[in-house]
Amino acid sequence: MSIPRDTGEPDAFMKAVNARQLQRVRRRIRVALPLEVLTVVATVAILLLTDAHWSWVLFGAATATSLVGAVLVVSDDDAERPRPGTDLEVAVVVGVEIADWGNAGADDQHRVRVIARPLGSATSELVHGDHRFRAGDGWSARPGTLIGIRRFPTMKHLVRLERCVDPVALVRLREPVRGGSVLEDADVVSLRVTGEPDGDWWPTEVTVRTADRLLLVSECRRLPEELGPLEPGTAVRIVRDQRDPFTRPTRCAILPSGDTA
Amino acid sequence: MDADQIVAVILFVVAALVCLMVWGFEIAAWRELKAGPPAPHDPASYFDAVVSRWARGPMAVHDWLAGGPYPDDRVCAVDPVVAELVELPDGSGADETGTVPTALRLRLPDGERTTIRLDANDAVNLRPGTFLPVYPEPPGFSDLRGNTWRPAWHLDAVAVARVMLGHRRALGLLDDGAEELLRDPRPERFPISRIRPTGTVRAGQVEVVVTFMRTGSALSVRGFLRPEEIAAVRHSGDVVVTELTVRRSGRDGRWALWPMWF
Numbered sequence: 001m002s003i004p005r006d007t008g009e010p011d012a013f014m015k016a017v018n019a020r021q022l023q024r025v026r027r028r029i030r031v032a033l034p035l036e037v038l039t040v041v042a043t044v045a046i047l048l049l050t051d052a053h054w055s056w057v058l059f060g061a062a063t064a065t066s067l068v069g070a071v072l073v074v075s076d077d078d079a080e081r082p083r084p085g086t087d088l089e090v091a092v093v094v095g096v097e098i099a100d101w102g103n104a105g106a107d108d109q110h111r112v113r114v115i116a117r118p119l120g121s122a123t124s125e126l127v128h129g130d131h132r133f134r135a136g137d138g139w140s141a142r143p144g145t146l147i148g149i150r151r152f153p154t155m156k157h158l159v160r161l162e163r164c165v166d167p168v169a170l171v172r173l174r175e176p177v178r179g180g181s182v183l184e185d186a187d188v189v190s191l192r193v194t195g196e197p198d199g200d201w202w203p204t205e206v207t208v209r210t211a212d213r214l215l216l217v218s219e220c221r222r223l224p225e226e227l228g229p230l231e232p233g234t235a236v237r238i239v240r241d242q243r244d245p246f247t248r249p250t251r252c253a254i255l256p257s258g259d260t261a
Numbered sequence: 262m263d264a265d266q267i268v269a270v271i272l273f274v275v276a277a278l279v280c281l282m283v284w285g286f287e288i289a290a291w292r293e294l295k296a297g298p299p300a301p302h303d304p305a306s307y308f309d310a311v312v313s314r315w316a317r318g319p320m321a322v323h324d325w326l327a328g329g330p331y332p333d334d335r336v337c338a339v340d341p342v343v344a345e346l347v348e349l350p351d352g353s354g355a356d357e358t359g360t361v362p363t364a365l366r367l368r369l370p371d372g373e374r375t376t377i378r379l380d381a382n383d384a385v386n387l388r389p390g391t392f393l394p395v396y397p398e399p400p401g402f403s404d405l406r407g408n409t410w411r412p413a414w415h416l417d418a419v420a421v422a423r424v425m426l427g428h429r430r431a432l433g434l435l436d437d438g439a440e441e442l443l444r445d446p447r448p449e450r451f452p453i454s455r456i457r458p459t460g461t462v463r464a465g466q467v468e469v470v471v472t473f474m475r476t477g478s479a480l481s482v483r484g485f486l487r488p489e490e491i492a493a494v495r496h497s498g499d500v501v502v503t504e505l506t507v508r509r510s511g512r513d514g515r516w517a518l519w520p521m522w523f
Binding site for chain 1: 463
């Protein structure tokens with residue numbers, strides 16, 4: 001059984017792309033068909049009315065037909081959607097779908113569709129955006145990490161993935177970390193689910209140990225998908241939550257990992 | 262008619278046929294575009310595909326990767342080990358048969374890394390985190406592509422199931438009753454009503470309790486799923502489970518999550 005889904009209506013950008021493609025195909029058909037007919041008629045006329053050697057006439061006709069065919073298969077790339085001016089949001093990657101594979105283009109790049117859940121979203125509020133990577137480098141993006149997104153205001157699910165976001169700025173959109181923004185390495189010590197969920201978001205408590213043996217706690221609501229990279233013993237990067245500069249910190253925020261963050 | 266006339270006629274006919282074919286494609290594209298822009302993409306459709314793959318039985322590595330030799334009666338001198346796919350570089354230059362030269366970067370059980378180059382035709386099965394049974398080439402040897410490890414092509418579906426269940430048990434992802442999955446494997450899909458994480462994570466997989474509806478009554482199973490599989494359960498609305506113990510004396514058997522074999 002699948003959950004019924006509403007993906008919204010095509011927006012003006014999709015309609016404009018469709019109109020351009022339709023116009024392009026129509027132009028090709030209108031130009032190519034008369035040229036094909038003209039080539040056949042001209043070939044027959046030259047063969048009947050002139051003394052030209054007919055092998056050369058047919059060879060010329062074949063060349064003309066090939067040129068018309070070449071005109072048919074050439075296509076222009078459509079422009080990308082302009083970057084939206086909406087606010088930066090944080091989302092959790094929940095799936096990575098290979099969008100094209102096996103035919104890296106002239107730029108030697110593949111494309112994956114990153115599927116994510118904005119923080120606090122309802123089950124039906126999945127978003128997706130494209131991520132390109134060099135074929136030779138491969139991809140290792142794992143579900144469970146955090147990414148920055150900007151919504152396209154006219155699309156229900158499509159978003160733009162923001163790749164060059166400072167991870168500390170990203171995590172601050174989720175957890176109100178105060179104080180410095182120095183990144184530290186730490187190890188996960190324990191992970192607990194501490195209560196009942198708000199929708200799909202469960203209250204969790206992750207305890208980490210820093211290099212100076214300090215135990216810090218990160219508390220926030222997380223999707224179950226986010227717990228995979230938080231196995232006890234795993235190395236993570238954190239930023240301390242230094243609310244009071246004169247006391248030892250007890251809290252921290254865990255930074256996103258993975259190459260889509 | 263001399264030879265150059267024959268060549269000219271053949272060229273003309275071939276070129277005309279190719280043009281007609283391309284023109285036919287253009288007409289088909291025009292009809293499709295005329296119907297208007299397609300509906301916006303539904304990201305949840307991907308999870309339907311994940312659950313459909315999950316509901317399959319165990320299969321030989323050849324069928325899963327769609328490449329390499331078929332299993333045979335050959336006995337391999339060493340036992341296969343299960344590696345984890347870390348990265349999937351390359352994947353370019355598909356040929357007419359659909360196979361794609363691919364490199365699989367794998368992490369072996371001892372933590373060492375290796376790369377296996379092979380032809381595959383379904384990228385959907387190849388994603389970071391999946392398991393692949395492999396065995397080493399003899400010391401000092403490699404195949405024509407320089408691979409020092411190769412997928413366990415010689416294992417049939419039953420042998421793959423045995424190896425993968427053993428690996429999952431070793432990682433603590435399955436309990437001691439797991440061998441029952443080999444007796445009469447029968448996956449069933451049921452609609453879910455709730456997914457609850459327990460807070461336990463092993464080998465990057467999250468322990469969850471999934472409550473599903475079967476003939477009007479709510480049943481629960483506990484097991485480990487990868488993050489993407491949890492999302493697939495939630496967004497497809499279905500879980501794949503199996504009844505471990507066949508009904509005896511009118512009593513229901515125990516239910517378990519159906520393993521994602523690879």
